[in-house]
Amino acid sequence: MKVMLDIGNTRTKYLLKQNGLIQTIQTIDNKKLTTAWFNDNWQSAEHILIANVNQPTITHELEQWANKKAITINVVESESERFGVTNCYDQPKTLGIDRWLSLIGAACDYPNRNVLIIDSGTATTIDFITSGGKHQGGWILPGIVTLFESIIARTTHVDANYNSSPSISIGQNTSECVNNACWAATVGLIEITIAEIRKNNPIDEVIMLGGNADSLKVLLGELVTIDQNLIFSGLQQYFCDD
Numbered sequence: 001m002k003v004m005l006d007i008g009n010t011r012t013k014y015l016l017k018q019n020g021l022i023q024t025i026q027t028i029d030n031k032k033l034t035t036a037w038f039n040d041n042w043q044s045a046e047h048i049l050i051a052n053v054n055q056p057t058i059t060h061e062l063e064q065w066a067n068k069k070a071i072t073i074n075v076v077e078s079e080s081e082r083f084g085v086t087n088c089y090d091q092p093k094t095l096g097i098d099r100w101l102s103l104i105g106a107a108c109d110y111p112n113r114n115v116l117i118i119d120s121g122t123a124t125t126i127d128f129i130t131s132g133g134k135h136q137g138g139w140i141l142p143g144i145v146t147l148f149e150s151i152i153a154r155t156t157h158v159d160a161n162y163n164s165s166p167s168i169s170i171g172q173n174t175s176e177c178v179n180n181a182c183w184a185a186t187v188g189l190i191e192i193t194i195a196e197i198r199k200n201n202p203i204d205e206v207i208m209l210g211g212n213a214d215s216l217k218v219l220l221g222e223l224v225t226i227d228q229n230l231i232f233s234g235l236q237q238y239f240c241d242d
Contacts, residue, residue, distance in 0.1 A: 001044045004235045006098065007052040007059070009122045015232045017239070025228060033058050038065045048073040049235055051097045076101070076238055083107065083237050088135040099127050099138065101234030106207060107133050109233050113204040116197065117230065120212035122146055124186055126193050130201065141189055144212050147182040166215040186212075187219050194223075 002017040012030055016023045028037075042048070048066055052059050052075065059075055066073040078100035080092040085107050089095045098119060106115040106129050117127045120143060127138035142150060148162050160178040168184040171177030197203055208216060208224045209231070217224045 001042070001046060002239055003042055003045050003048045004232055004239075005048065005050045005052075005062075006101075006231050006235070007050065007054050008098075009054055012058070013232075015235075017236070022236075025232065030054065030058060033062070035061065035065050038062065042071075043069070045069075045071050047071070047239070049238055050075045051101055051231065051235055053096055053098050074238070076235065084133045085129065086134050088137050096125065098231055099125055101231045102209070103127060103129050103135055103234070104237055105230040105233030105235075106205075108237060109227070109230070110205050110207070114201055115205045115207055116194065116203050118190060118206065118208045118210075118213075118216070118224075120144070120186070120208065120210040120216055124189070124210075124212070126190065128193075128197055128201070128203075131204070136197075136201075139189065139193060141186065143210075144182050144186060144215075147185065148178060151178055151182075164215070166218050168219060183215075183219060186216065190216070190220065 004015045006013040010030060011027050012033060013025050013027050015025050048071060050059055050062065063073055076097060078087060078093050078095040078097055080087050083104050085103050087095055087100065102117045102119060106117055112131045114131050115129050119125045122143045123146065124141045124143050125138060128136045130136060145162065151158060152160060158174060158178065160175040163175060163179045166183050167180045168187055169180055171180050194203060206224050207227045207230060209228050213226050217226060
């Protein structure tokens with residue numbers, strides 16, 4: 001069995017590949033990832049691949065466990081070039097590993113296409129990759145919940161309750177004003193991004209993933225394709241490269 005992990009800020013997504021078959025993506029709270037949990041679930045693992053945007057605590061614990069079990073384990077880092085994808089960053093390793101893997105996944109799953117990738121979680125990240133595998137750069141904005149919480153935390157008289165229902169309507173009370181502005185700011189960034197890129201390049205695909213993907217698609221319409229497997233498509237290439 002091969003295990004692929006995408007360790008996020010609060011939760012981890014993982015995918016198992018067994019006998020050539022890939023199972024569905026599973027999600028677990030980071031606090032539950034303990035040695036006891038590894039023993040109960042991954043005793044038969046032969047190889048583990050990790051992509052981690054969080055602190056290295058989980059990675060270190062998993063490495064210690066895997067080494068005791070003689071399980072091959074690798075932590076994937078962003079690179080300047082791999083699998084036909086070129087990273088545009090001057091310091092390639094500073095590109096978030098989730099973004100790097102999304103680029104690889106896009107090049108693999110949508111070959112010869114200009115792809116705009118929107119990952120909408122704790123942060124909303126946007127990246128553009130050309131049909132030739134050239135990363136053109138991107139944007140990073142606080143995610144919907146992060147935007148909301150930052151307003152509440154840094155103001156005294158803004159009393160609002162979070163509402164996960166997507167809307168960009170003009171608010172008629174404080175909660176609506178704050179919530180809808182967070183959605184509107186994110187939708188606005190995406191629309192401006194598309195217009196900016198189209199000055200120089202066509203966009204063949206707009207791919208969205210992350211916790212807010214379905215809600216943002218409601219606001220953006222048929223323009224967007226949801227693909228929650230993109231990061232794992234990129235991660236799986238490292239198994240194929242063994």
